[in-house]
Amino acid sequence: MRHAYTVETVRAAERTLMSRLPPGTLMQRAAAGLAAACGSLMHGTYSRRVVVLAGSGDNGGDALYAAARLARRGAGVTAVLLTPDKAHPGGLAALRRAGGRTLPPEPEAADQAIAQAHLILDGIVGIGGRGGLRPQAAHLARTARESRATVVAVDLPSGIDPDTGETPGETVHADATVTFGSYKPGLLIDPAAEHVGALRLIDIGLGPYLPPPELEALQHADVAALLPTPVGETDKYRRGVVGVVAGSERYPGAAVLAVGGALRGGAGAVRYVGPGAEAVIARYPETLVTSGPPSKAGRVQAWVVGPGLGDDRAARQAVAEVLGSDVPVLVDADALRLADRDQIRRRTAATVLTPHAGEAAALLSADRADVESARLAHVKQLAEAYQATVLLKGSTTLIAQRGHPVRVNPTGTAWLSTAGSGDVLSGLTGSLLAAGLTARDAASVGAYLHGLAGRETPVPFGAHELADRIPQVWRSVHPRT
Numbered sequence: 125m126r127h128a129y130t131v132e133t134v135r136a137a138e139r140t141l142m143s144r145l146p147p148g149t150l151m152q153r154a155a156a157g158l159a160a161a162c163g164s165l166m167h168g169t170y171s172r173r174v175v176v177l178a179g180s181g182d183n184g185g186d187a188l189y190a191a192a193r194l195a196r197r198g199a200g201v202t203a204v205l206l207t208p209d210k211a212h213p214g215g216l217a218a219l220r221r222a223g224g225r226t227l228p229p230e231p232e233a234a235d236q237a238i239a240q241a242h243l244i245l246d247g248i249v250g251i252g253g254r255g256g257l258r259p260q261a262a263h264l265a266r267t268a269r270e271s272r273a274t275v276v277a278v279d280l281p282s283g284i285d286p287d288t289g290e291t292p293g294e295t296v297h298a299d300a301t302v303t304f305g306s307y308k309p310g311l312l313i314d315p316a317a318e319h320v321g322a323l324r325l326i327d328i329g330l331g332p333y334l335p336p337p338e339l340e341a342l343q344h345a346d347v348a349a350l351l352p353t354p355v356g357e358t359d360k361y362r363r364g365v366v367g368v369v370a371g372s373e374r375y376p377g378a379a380v381l382a383v384g385g386a387l388r389g390g391a392g393a394v395r396y397v398g399p400g401a402e403a404v405i406a407r408y409p410e411t412l413v414t415s416g417p418p419s420k421a422g423r424v425q426a427w428v429v430g431p432g433l434g435d436d437r438a439a440r441q442a443v444a445e446v447l448g449s450d451v452p453v454l455v456d457a458d459a460l461r462l463a464d465r466d467q468i469r470r471r472t473a474a475t476v477l478t479p480h481a482g483e484a485a486a487l488l489s490a491d492r493a494d495v496e497s498a499r500l501a502h503v504k505q506l507a508e509a510y511q512a513t514v515l516l517k518g519s520t521t522l523i524a525q526r527g528h529p530v531r532v533n534p535t536g537t538a539w540l541s542t543a544g545s546g547d548v549l550s551g552l553t554g555s556l557l558a559a560g561l562t563a564r565d566a567a568s569v570g571a572y573l574h575g576l577a578g579r580e581t582p583v584p585f586g587a588h589e590l591a592d593r594i595p596q597v598w599r600s601v602h603p604r605t
């Protein structure tokens with residue numbers, strides 16, 4: 125599991141640790157890790173040209189100390205000092221002792237040095253940065269982006285908001301980010317995460333001083349431990365039966381895709397309820413289909429409701445019936461519009477809402493653009509407002525449930541934004557719910573497998589191919605399955 129902490133938490137842990145160590149120890153640990161990472165990115169240091177963009181805080185200090193180490197190993201280092209009279213004194217002295225030269229941030233000289241660099245170290249600001257980059261820093265960030273050099277962000281790409289992943293203005297676009305002590309939420313959440321590049325964590329000894337995280341990201345081993353596995357004496361009810369209420373005369377395909385996802389989610393059987401039965405059976409003969417309302421469909425351990433449902437009276441009635449049940453319910457697509465919001469809040473069994481940014485905006489009476497630019501705040505707000513587990517789909521899918529760290533899904537690809545992709549995710553996640561995972565785990569594991577399937581399916585793909593790919597990625601996560 126990867127854990128991420130807010131600036132306030134990181135600073136508190138650093139204060140405790142620093143009080144037990146000689147002054148400067150943490151910065152030297154950070155600089156040593158950073159210099160080693162730069163050396164390996166440049167495949168050596170001798171005769172490499174390195175430009176340091178150094179702000180006046182400790183982030184600039186880290187960059188200057190690391191650059192001094194590179195200079196001692198043969199790199200030619202030029203430091204562009206954003207405010208020369210406030211540059212980190214220890215870092216600057218170390219760099220000068222190692223033979224590095226410095227420049228004030230005058231555009232012409234700085235631009236020329238950047239144009240000739242093999243590697244640029246972005247030490248403009250770290251966790252002390254506030255708001256969008258100031259004009260001089262923004263100019264350097266743009267020049268670095270346009271250069272051919274490898275851009276390495278120190279702790280984080282300058283200009284991103286470390287706590288939220290928002291990008292309030294110009295930011296550095298890094299090829300790699302070397303972060304210290306712990307991940308920060310902004311490194312893992314878009315739009316900021318898009319500018320992080322390859323992410324490396326340098327351990328500076330903070331671990332024992334960190335409380336529960338603000339954000340976490342599952343990795344293969346975490347997902348493997350959560351995947352349902354049938355054991356000796358079992359039957360379909362013990363493995364879980366998932367009910368899928370999806371599709372309409374107009375959109376029978378949504379029913380097929382949701383059932384396709386559900387059949388790959390580990391439940392023992394899939395019950396389909398709705399007008400798409402013929403199409404569903406034609407593609408998946410193992411589905412148990414019923415034509416009546418959900419309440420007459422027979423026993424299920426979890427429901428999925430919404431994909432392609434339309435919005436007629438029968439659809440509205442089906443949503444209300446499903447929400448009235450006492451088993452976990454996943455509410456997606458049309459059902460997010462049709463559901464009585466108070467009925468969602470009153471439920472005692474788990475509810476999972478799976479909106480994309482547009483649907484999330486409607487549920488919160490907010491703007492879609494605001495949701496996309498501040499995903500973490502909005503997913504938490506939704507979970508709170510609806511007293512539900514919320515999976516906010518998008519470039520970085522987030523899963524929130526009150527009282528727990530938000531989860532960010534580390535898999536996925538922009539190719540997943542294709543028609544029907546969400547229907548497969550709903551079926552898959554509902555199936556994991558029926559198999560007994562908690563709402564938060566089912567949503568996280570569903571997003572993880574769905575994202576991996578998106579990465580593994582040859583592109584460009586259609587949503588039905590994603591469903592077909594799930595067994596393969598399941599086995600890649602859990603080879604002993």
Ligand SMILES: NC(=O)C1=CN([C@@H]2O[C@H](COP(=O)(O)OP(=O)(O)OC[C@H]3O[C@@H](n4cnc5c(N)ncnc54)[C@H](OP(=O)(O)O)[C@@H]3O)[C@@H](O)[C@H]2O)[C@@H](O)CC1
Nearest residue numbers: 138150180181182183249250251252253254256257258279
């Ligand atoms: N603490 C520790 O133990 C360890 C900390 N470590 C390192 O310290 C870093 C934090 O250092 P920090 O606290 O000095 O802040 P930092 O990120 O350098 O920024 C302050 C500077 O930014 C400027 N500035 C602000 N906003 C700006 C903007 N929008 N646009 C432009 N400039 C802006 C601000 O200017 P001022 O307002 O003072 O004029 C000031 O000069 C952390 O990220 C990690 O790298 C590691 O060594 C490990 C041990």
Ligand SMILES: [K+]
Nearest residue numbers: 246249278282
């Ligand atoms: K930085």
